[in-house]
Amino acid sequence: MTPVDDSTGAGGAAETPRLLVRRLSKRYGNVQALAEVDFELRAGEVMALLGENGAGKSTLVKVLSGLVQPDSGTIEIDGVARDLYPSARSQASGVAVVHQEYSSVPTLTVAENLVLGQTGVSPLWLPGRLKARARTLLDAVGLDHINPGTLVERLSVAEMQLLEIARLLVRDSKILIFDEPTAALADREIERVLGVTKRLASEGRSVIYVTHRLPEVFRIADRVTVFRNGRSLPARSTRDLDVDAVITMMLGRELQTMFPKRGTARAETLLEIEGLQAPGLSEPVSFNVRAGEIVGLTGQLGSGASTVVEALAGMATLQAGRARLDGQDISLKSRSATLKRGIAYCSADRKRDGTFAVRSIRENLSSPWIRAVARAGWISARGERDRSSDIARRFTIDVKRMATAVGALSGGNQQKVAVGKWLGAAPRIMLLEEPTRGVDVGARAEIYQHLRDLCAAGLGIVIASSDTAEVLGLCDTIATFYRGRVTALKPHHEWSEDALVREVMHQEAA
Amino acid sequence: MSAETSAASPAVALPRHRPDWLLPLLVLGPAAAGIIIAIIVTPTFLTSSNILAVVRNASTIGIVAVAMTPMTLSGNFVSLGIAQTAMASMVSFVALLGSGWNQALAIIVVLIGTIAVGGFQGAVVGAGFNPVITTMAAGAIIFGVVSEITRGQIVNVNEHGASWGGGDIGGVPIVVIVFVVFTAIVTLVMSRTVIGRQTILVGANRATAETSGISFARVTVVAFVIFSIGIAIVGILEGAAFGEANAMSFANLTISVIAALLVGGTAISGGQGSPLRSAAGALLISVISNMMVLNDFTPGGRLAVQGAVVAAAVVILDMFRRRGLRR
Numbered sequence: 001m002t003p004v005d006d007s008t009g010a011g012g013a014a015e016t017p018r019l020l021v022r023r024l025s026k027r028y029g030n031v032q033a034l035a036e037v038d039f040e041l042r043a044g045e046v047m048a049l050l051g052e053n054g055a056g057k058s059t060l061v062k063v064l065s066g067l068v069q070p071d072s073g074t075i076e077i078d079g080v081a082r083d084l085y086p087s088a089r090s091q092a093s094g095v096a097v098v099h100q101e102y103s104s105v106p107t108l109t110v111a112e113n114l115v116l117g118q119t120g121v122s123p124l125w126l127p128g129r130l131k132a133r134a135r136t137l138l139d140a141v142g143l144d145h146i147n148p149g150t151l152v153e154r155l156s157v158a159e160m161q162l163l164e165i166a167r168l169l170v171r172d173s174k175i176l177i178f179d180e181p182t183a184a185l186a187d188r189e190i191e192r193v194l195g196v197t198k199r200l201a202s203e204g205r206s207v208i209y210v211t212h213r214l215p216e217v218f219r220i221a222d223r224v225t226v227f228r229n230g231r232s233l234p235a236r237s238t239r240d241l242d243v244d245a246v247i248t249m250m251l252g253r254e255l256q257t258m259f260p261k262r263g264t265a266r267a268e269t270l271l272e273i274e275g276l277q278a279p280g281l282s283e284p285v286s287f288n289v290r291a292g293e294i295v296g297l298t299g300q301l302g303s304g305a306s307t308v309v310e311a312l313a314g315m316a317t318l319q320a321g322r323a324r325l326d327g328q329d330i331s332l333k334s335r336s337a338t339l340k341r342g343i344a345y346c347s348a349d350r351k352r353d354g355t356f357a358v359r360s361i362r363e364n365l366s367s368p369w370i371r372a373v374a375r376a377g378w379i380s381a382r383g384e385r386d387r388s389s390d391i392a393r394r395f396t397i398d399v400k401r402m403a404t405a406v407g408a409l410s411g412g413n414q415q416k417v418a419v420g421k422w423l424g425a426a427p428r429i430m431l432l433e434e435p436t437r438g439v440d441v442g443a444r445a446e447i448y449q450h451l452r453d454l455c456a457a458g459l460g461i462v463i464a465s466s467d468t469a470e471v472l473g474l475c476d477t478i479a480t481f482y483r484g485r486v487t488a489l490k491p492h493h494e495w496s497e498d499a500l501v502r503e504v505m506h507q508e509a510a
Numbered sequence: 511m512s513a514e515t516s517a518a519s520p521a522v523a524l525p526r527h528r529p530d531w532l533l534p535l536l537v538l539g540p541a542a543a544g545i546i547i548a549i550i551v552t553p554t555f556l557t558s559s560n561i562l563a564v565v566r567n568a569s570t571i572g573i574v575a576v577a578m579t580p581m582t583l584s585g586n587f588v589s590l591g592i593a594q595t596a597m598a599s600m601v602s603f604v605a606l607l608g609s610g611w612n613q614a615l616a617i618i619v620v621l622i623g624t625i626a627v628g629g630f631q632g633a634v635v636g637a638g639f640n641p642v643i644t645t646m647a648a649g650a651i652i653f654g655v656v657s658e659i660t661r662g663q664i665v666n667v668n669e670h671g672a673s674w675g676g677g678d679i680g681g682v683p684i685v686v687i688v689f690v691v692f693t694a695i696v697t698l699v700m701s702r703t704v705i706g707r708q709t710i711l712v713g714a715n716r717a718t719a720e721t722s723g724i725s726f727a728r729v730t731v732v733a734f735v736i737f738s739i740g741i742a743i744v745g746i747l748e749g750a751a752f753g754e755a756n757a758m759s760f761a762n763l764t765i766s767v768i769a770a771l772l773v774g775g776t777a778i779s780g781g782q783g784s785p786l787r788s789a790a791g792a793l794l795i796s797v798i799s800n801m802m803v804l805n806d807f808t809p810g811g812r813l814a815v816q817g818a819v820v821a822a823a824v825v826i827l828d829m830f831r832r833r834g835l836r837r
Contacts, residue, residue, distance in 0.1 A: 347721060356715045366707075371704055374703075377703050
């Protein structure tokens with residue numbers, strides 16, 4: 001046996017680690033998601049796993065939960081080499097994951113949810129027996145005030161999160177992975193999740209705690225492992241670190257080559273947003289977009305940045321506020337109303353509502369502007385072909401493959417189709433959420449360049465992104481969001497990456 | 511030593527180009543082969559009177575299957591009120607002729623009435639109600655109303671004879687001519703017009719259609735109107751062929767039409783398929799069912815085989831589509 005990384009702080013030094021990952025690699029197409037990472041987790045410890053978006057955290061979580069098969073590397077649990085793929089094997093090895101999305105069934109009771117998917121439970125759901133069983137589990141996660149007969153849809157978000165944890169306890173897992181468990185929670189609720197996490201560790205379970213919120217790290221984690229660009233840094237004891245040191249460890253990505261040169265935004269204001277209010281925003285939001293400018297809205301999950309973009313697209317229920325394009329009031333009531341005024345929109349999830357996967361590239365590209373190449377309702381095949389080929393050339397999509405179904409393309413090419421299709425509709429404003437999520441490095445640089453080219457043509461662009469490096473590298477003006485309100489709005493040259501990361505984490509990091 | 515020796519190849523799967531003709535061929539190919547074998551063992555199939563009967567039957571099923579294709583393409587599944595609506599059109603056409611109406615006027619009134627009934631269902635579905643439940647309920651209401659009015663009796667044209675529905679022009683049955691022309695028109699509408707393209711896109715992904723500014727409600731109403739036109743045509747043609755009708759007319763039409771559409775290769779979830787394929791499916795279904803009649807299958811046996819053919823087609827197509835898109 002080779003000796004383990006021994007730069008670690010206190011704790012049982014010589015004992016066999018609960019989990020030992022060595023030289024683990026995983027590649028997706030052109031993207032090296034994990035490059036020979038090492039990771040160690042001891043019995044009864046809380047290990048924080050930190051890193052920026054795309055650093056490889058979620059890939060490691062996927063490998064450990066058996067959703068993804070690594071290309072190379074070894075995984076040992078309690079000194080025994082294990083293959084954790086597929087997920088049934090991972091569960092059998094004692095690994096359990098609490099995801100950001102909840103998997104409870106809202107129309108069943110708490111007690112019923114606690115037996116769902118569990119083995120060794122009698123198929124006869126006798127209410128009395130279920131309740132007795134639920135009681136002990138609920139007490140263990142601090143849900144002692146919840147009646148097991150309550151329907152899950154009546155629980156608060158935090159309670160659902162704790163219920164997810166309770167469901168894992170049934171399996172008696174040794175290794176618990178919490179994937180941003182507090183992302184959607186309010187402060188008081190976070191306390192409860194942290195308390196339960198600590199208790200579970202004190203009972204001898206090991207916890208991997210993935211988060212973006214640094215204060216939580218210092219409250220509950222024994223040690224910290226930072227991922228950067230798919231590589232792991234050696235684990236450090238929390239006691240030897242402070243917030244600054246952790247941020248420094250997380251940053252340091254190469255930014256220079258990825259982003260195109262900024263142009264000069266024109267003086268005239270294209271879009272004015274005043275007092276915008278929608279569900280998910282705690283304060284009215286106001287800002288302006290000039291022609292040729294890229295405005296970046298950034299924040300953590302649920303911060304409200306995406307809500308603003310969705311409201312401008314006409315996809316959210318607007319409670320108050322007005323928007324003016326070229327000084328004229330425009331309605332944000334429906335998507336077709338905003339589309340008529342030249343507002344293009346690409347959501348964060350191109351599979352869900354950005355592309356028609358089973359249809360060809362050409363049909364996807366022409367979908368927003370097919371009327372423009374039709375006369376009396378009849379499509380001009382030539383008009384459609386010429387205009388879509390023109391877009392394809394400008395967005396470097398292979399013109400010879402225009403009949404290929406979009407679902408068969410790589411993530412980067414799909415995104416080029418999802419963004420590029422709007423060019424034919426002569427947009428004035430382009431709205432994008434997470435414009436490069438799931439897009440490989442090469443295609444990212446291309447998409448950034450295309451967006452800049454659109455600016456040069458006089459468009460105004462608004463981006464909502466949780467990737468601070470992207471926002472800083474690409475945008476001209478940057479607004480940070482925290483819990484549904486704007487916390488800072490400044491031109492890009494007044495931001496540093498360090499300041500931006502701090503602002504996104506807000507007072508938490510202070 | 512290492513437990514993770516899986517040398518997974520990097521996932522640089524090149525998108526495969528799937529030719530458009532392959533999908534229909536995959537279903538129609540084996541079916542055609544089966545039919546050729548069946549023809550060899552069933553000598554009576556190739557008599558001219560039998561072939562005429564098959565083609566007539568295929569045309570009736572085909573007109574409705576083609577008319578329903580836009581509805582399925584738009585992601586609104588199928589109508590479960592096919593037989594009832596066709597029956598209502600036929601009964602009202604026959605009844606109007608029987609009370610001495612001018613033929614052209616009767617045709618126009620039946621067309622408008624059927625479109626109104628279908629368009630209303632389209633508006634309901636377009637507003638977000640479940641298409642299966644809406645069309646099933648509408649079918650039940652239509653059937654109930656017609657049975658109540660006719661009191662289960664046969665309605666006929668009395669002395670105002672009209673038998674052109676069963677006639678032919680230059681040896682080609684009128685119903686076949688109508689089938690060919692109608693299929694051509696609907697195919698053109700689906701492939702060459704804005705509303706046709708939007709129908710397919712809504713079926714391919716309703717959420718993306720919404721962000722692209724395509725109206726689901728409008729597409730749905732148009733699809734239901736096209737469906738109603740096809741239904742009215744069949745009701746009128748059959749009425750003009752037989753001169754009498756009752757509430758039990760078209761009893762087996764629903765299953766045959768759905769079978770034709772699915773065997774043709776239109777995806778039940780929408781977004782893929784064409785009216786032309788449904789027409790081919792109708793031909794195939796008619797040939798199979800005729801072959802079974804000639805070989806003395808019981809009505810129950812025929813229905814069972816038809817069901818099995820539909821199930822097989824759906825499974826094969828689904829497997830094929832999944833593989834086509836997996837990366």
